Amino acid sequence: MFSYDVRGIKIDSADFWLDARRKVAFSFVSHGHSDHLKNHDIILATPPTIQFHAWRARQKKAIPLNLREQHEINDAIIELFSAGHILGSAMCRVTVNDISLLYTGDFKMKKSWTAEDIDIPHADILIMESTFGSPEYVYDHSPDFLQEELAGFVEECFRTGITPVVMGYALGKAQEAMKMLGDAGYNVRVHRAAWELAKIYMQFGIEFANCTPWKDEPVAADEILLIPPHSLYFKKVKNMPLRYRTVFLSGWANGPNGNRFGADYTIPISDHADFNELLDFVHQVNPHKVYTTHGFEHFPHHLRALGYDAELLTA
Ligand SMILES: [Zn+2]
Structure with a gap:
């Protein structure tokens, strides 16, 4: 369903990238932080992310997609769900032949003052960030x-x-x-x-x-x-x-x-899920398979200890 190389994650049948790290023809952009902004030919993102992208990277061609709306590319159905990280941040769920894949980008579970609340859907395959995927990063403060x-x-x-x-x-x-x-x-x-x-x-x-x-x-x-x-x-x-x-x-x-x-x-005001929230997030998505991207390399061990089929995504 997807492939992975130095450019990032690609949904094969749609020729559609997820937060591609290098310039590509067509990519989902999860949010407006500059490490996610490349001058792709066309991006798909929420309206706020498109604005941040335009301001910082001078992006011209963009397909806006609101949260919980659908967009079809060949046989793939694309949907965006709030990631709670910053205004407009989104996770992308791609469904091909009844198999769903959720790609998170950065996300936050606690309530924010200026971002939409996180909205967690089910998916069969989960590709997630694990920025604070180590037990010393637990933030209990409201x-x-x-x-x-x-x-x-x-x-x-x-x-x-x-x-x-x-x-x-x-x-x-x-x-x-x-x-x-x-x-x-x-x-x-x-x-x-x-x-x-x-x-x-x-x-x-x-x-x-x-x-x-x-x-x-x-x-x-x-x-x-x-x-x-x-x-x-x-x-x-x-x-x-x-x-x-x-x-x-x-x-x-x-x-x-x-x-x-x-x-x-x-x-410790954070815009990421802490360690316990990363585990809770996986529990709520309830996937058959978990891949982790940037973050702590040993985070998949913690997931495997809880019975998940989890591994670090490597090229
Ligand atoms: Zn970010």
Whole structure:
């Protein structure tokens, strides 16, 4: 039904790729993160993903497919289901001759502030990510708990006359922080890259209260600065006459490289399923066969211990 090589996964009968890693004629794109954006001739994706793709990769030809709608290519039926990872992120189910294959891309099980809830369908064959496929990556904290932790960091900064600098990736994490902090009444100044992407969220009905773009000017005493975790932006912050403290929002916070940007503080706000949720996800899909893609190579061992027929997908 499918083949796999350095370019990625291809549904043979439809000549249709799933998140192809190199330029191909026709590929599904699971979401807007840049590691998934290549200038394929034609892409199939949800409308938000097409917008992110157009903004970042200047993609021209795209077939939009809404969640839970169907598209046919030769004998293959294509359907998309929400992956809960960032706005517009989708999993792709392909059915050929009554055999279904679900390809996940990145996904998240917990509720998000700005992405659609995950929607998990059944499939016979599952090809899944396993980013946090190791038992040390378990995050039990609820979204509300994490929001309170972030607000606590901000309050402590303000109490001591320090500017809180929140670091989160420009697409996904930044908009989560905008929503969590802005809705709680804090004034958030947002770095340009994250702001431009937030405008696409706004087009799809996500509202951000109390957030304004930051254009390198000094920030007021009651404002939070939100920047991507990149040394370039750090330099600008360092050059400002400002006492500041940084917090990095990352699902890697529990691991050995959790604080790779040297932030003063980390909060494990993740846009991926944790280890237990990966197992729960497989249980819900209830497949006959599981292949894992990027992530921990030993994750299939954990699945086999639970009785699944699982292996790492290798070329
Ligand atoms: Zn991603």
